[in-house]
Amino acid sequence: MIALLRIVFRLLADLVGLIALAFRPQQATAAENLVLRRQLALYKERGIKPRRIDAATRISLAFLSRLCDWRSCFTIVRPETVIRWHRAGWRLFWRHKTHQGRPRIPVELRQLIRRMANENPTWGQERIANELLLKIGLRVSPRTVRKYMPKPAPGRPRGDQRWSTFLLNHAKAIISCDFLVAVTATFRLVYVFVVIHHGSRRLLHFNITADPTAAWTLQQLRETIGFDDAYRYLLHDRDCIFSQGLDASIEALGLRVLKSPPHSPKANAICERLIGTIRRECLDWLIPMSENHLRSILKSWACHYNRGRPHMSLGPGLPAPPSAQACPAQQKSRHRIDVPLRLNVKSLLGGLHHEYALQVAT
Numbered sequence: 001m002i003a004l005l006r007i008v009f010r011l012l013a014d015l016v017g018l019i020a021l022a023f024r025p026q027q028a029t030a031a032e033n034l035v036l037r038r039q040l041a042l043y044k045e046r047g048i049k050p051r052r053i054d055a056a057t058r059i060s061l062a063f064l065s066r067l068c069d070w071r072s073c074f075t076i077v078r079p080e081t082v083i084r085w086h087r088a089g090w091r092l093f094w095r096h097k098t099h100q101g102r103p104r105i106p107v108e109l110r111q112l113i114r115r116m117a118n119e120n121p122t123w124g125q126e127r128i129a130n131e132l133l134l135k136i137g138l139r140v141s142p143r144t145v146r147k148y149m150p151k152p153a154p155g156r157p158r159g160d161q162r163w164s165t166f167l168l169n170h171a172k173a174i175i176s177c178d179f180l181v182a183v184t185a186t187f188r189l190v191y192v193f194v195v196i197h198h199g200s201r202r203l204l205h206f207n208i209t210a211d212p213t214a215a216w217t218l219q220q221l222r223e224t225i226g227f228d229d230a231y232r233y234l235l236h237d238r239d240c241i242f243s244q245g246l247d248a249s250i251e252a253l254g255l256r257v258l259k260s261p262p263h264s265p266k267a268n269a270i271c272e273r274l275i276g277t278i279r280r281e282c283l284d285w286l287i288p289m290s291e292n293h294l295r296s297i298l299k300s301w302a303c304h305y306n307r308g309r310p311h312m313s314l315g316p317g318l319p320a321p322p323s324a325q326a327c328p329a330q331q332k333s334r335h336r337i338d339v340p341l342r343l344n345v346k347s348l349l350g351g352l353h354h355e356y357a358l359q360v361a362t
Contacts, residue, residue, distance in 0.1 A: 109138065110148045117149045125149065172199035174258075176235035176271040177221065179212060180278065185289050192298065193217065195224045196274050197231075201311050202319035203274065203302050208295050214243045218250070225253055233258050235268055277305070285352055297349065304348050308355040 104110075116128050123131075125142040128149070132138040167174075177195045184190060191212045195205040205224040209216055225231060234250055235258045236242050247257040260267035282301045288294035310316040337358075346355040 105140065105144060105148075109140070113140075113145055113148045114150055167198070170198075170233070173230060173232035174198040174235060175204065175224070175231050175233070176268055177217075178237060178268060178271045178275060179239065179241070180275045182208075182283055182288060182294055184291070184294065185287050190288075190291055190294060192278075192294075193220050194271065194274060194278070195221070196271050197319075198270050200319045201270070201314060203305050206298055206302060208291050208298070210291065212241055214241055214246045217241055218246050221246075221250060222253070225250075225255065231255060235260065235271070237265075237268060238262055281353070282349070286349065300349060301353075304353055304355065308346075308348075309353075 113128060116131065117123065125146040128145045129140050129142040132140050175195055175197050177193065180192045182190050182192055190208055190210050193207050193212065194203065197204055205220060207220050232255060234255045237260045250257055265272045282297065286297055288297060306320040307318060311319065340361045341358040342361040344357045344359045348355065
């Protein structure tokens, strides 16, 4: 847009200059042309290279060349250059006048094609065109779909599924476990063992010990895993507590053990996030006096984590949602409650957290 305005301004300035020259005496104009030609000849003799001509100057010179004998006037450009400028302007004129090619499809349809391609990386142009025709009733050529499909990322040239999709498809069958360290008021180290379900983000089990062993850890996992559960994979790191005998016993329960790579906490990110949440929302604000005190603190917080704390990864949602009777009805207004209800506030951990619920006003 700025370049177009510059070209229009240059053409208007040259037109005003041309009109002003029409009212000047002919002898003054001829003398000025002679002086200017001498200056150009001096520049040419000294071999001074002029700077590159911009688009506005090209259009202006091409327009003025039609009003005089330009072959004898121009010295800074060659005659074939001026002819090329004329041809380029002619092509631009006809391109703007004829509108070659088919008109572009609507913006909403283009956005829909990109969305379908991003959400379904294994779909090609034919599949997207068929989906649009059979499901939505829009007839679009597969070549048109290919034109508006986003370019594949360098890391996924074949359109493979994302890691998030892979993990989401297997999240219901994966549980993970890990240890975290807590310090009591007497500077005693205690170990907290946690087990979390990837699909629901529910804290399945936790326990505390001052001397963690493989036998103790195996017992905690036996208490967590039931015969009716649909768990198929157990993810843990390569800590020495998780011995080969422990993994063999876990596999005897019907679970396949997955070990994260060495020094790679992000490979067990969900469990590591749980540990960070325990620290940020509980242990960083309280000093446990003993193991029993720490157990009671974590018991209260675990109930809040599963039943009262919204999780953004769930939509948001709750790992253990309440029954349908306890769920509030959807209100007609976004900011006003139609039914007379009373807000019930429940304090947790001495007021560190609060849970809010609606009850029928009495």
